[in-house]
Amino acid sequence: MNGIVSYGAYVPCHKIETGEIASVWGADGSAWAKNLNVYSKSVSGPDEDVITIAVEATRQAMKRGNLNGDHIGAIYSGSESHPYAVKPTSTIVAEAISATPNLTAADFEFACKAGTAAIQTCLGMVGDKQIENGIAIGVDTSQGAPGDALEYSASAGGGTLIIGSKNVIATINDTTSYTTDTPDFWRREGQKYPRHGGRFTGKPAFFKHVISCGMMMMERAGTEAKDYDYIVTHQPNGKFPIRAAKTLGFTNEQFETGLLTPRIGNTYSGAIFLGLAAILDIAKPGDRILAVAYGSGAGSDGFDITITDKISKMDRSETVEDMISRMKIVNYATYAKYRGKLNMGATK
């Protein structure tokens, strides 16, 4: 059975608290934190972007899986904040793990679910025996406009899954998708910050797609919520994923491990990868996971996953929790400096 051969994750070491952001705009920080269920968010450094995060997460996955570049036949990177508009993130990752030149590579974009589309592509290529292993990456360093609701949650981070057929630590039993044309969130070409439809991002967008896809996935698998040990969904804030999981019949014990947004914010394409990595960090053989991604625009990808015995032999040190525990708080001025929100034009 094809599935996950290895996994990696990366969370930057800086964070800013919701109250600090709110204080700059004269807003009630406690109310924002409680309403979003986001108390702090990760902040990438001035020398970190989608490419550096993708490389670090992928190198961790390669090391854990005891793989070298010759084992990799494809790299697909999903993000909505690729540093280049034209020039692939994936080729730089390929070079940084010495996987060039005998592989195929491309960058994907589908808001926050570009990375899971990459997983499905790798599954197809592995299933068709075109490649031995494929790398799917989901990373973002997205920004919210200063003062916008997104500024309280838009953060940075991501993960990598290596998909293959040998030495699989978790089989992907099945995958399905639910896709419509729903304009809930977008960023036009050349625009620095995205725009969104406010409350329209909820019921007709996130909830409709995630819940429909989750139900479809369980129907195809012949399962119910109680058959799973964990659920992880996309998590644009700390409230939506809890409501979606509960609607699908899941309990706190099933969703709390993969729910990271309250502490690291919304890592967009990286969110489901990091949530899944946090689960894989502690999962035991036989555990079953339901993963449902969501990308605005809009669509959901669902995955029914079962952990195998092979995970017991994997070195799972340097966990997502380790990375989160090392994060240091920065103030808004440092955050603005790191995230390019200062206009230095007059000095140049």
Add this chain to the structure above:
Amino acid sequence: MSVPRFWRELDTRYNLIGSYCKITKTYHYPRRSFNPKAGRESIGSMKDYQFKGIGKIVNSTVVYQAQTGYEMFGPYCMAIVKLDEGPMMTTQIVDCDPNKVKPGMKVKSVFRKLGEDSESGILHYGTKFILSEDIEVEEDNENLPDIEV
């Protein structure tokens, strides 16, 4: 820096590829096709070697007047790092309080953005270093290793 010049050195910057001299059994970074200490014998005896990316701080300084392109880091730490295999390199130490970096501290390599040609130019990526978890501080700064220039 021209695009082809950076491109030619990608594996050196991304993956710490240097050289191993089979004659003197020494490691060199960046890559060399010739080892001056072994003379012409070393021609053809240098092979590529990927450094592990682990080393120690030899000495460091804190830069307050940032170089162009590094304004957003200021103040930041520049250090001479001695890799476990022997070669030394000048590099930036990131993700830490620059004033707390001391000789003897263990470091490990990370993949970071080094800079960019311009707002519309090519992005340069490569290796920087972070402090390792198990920090060892040598209080005695008198016995720093000799730096070969």
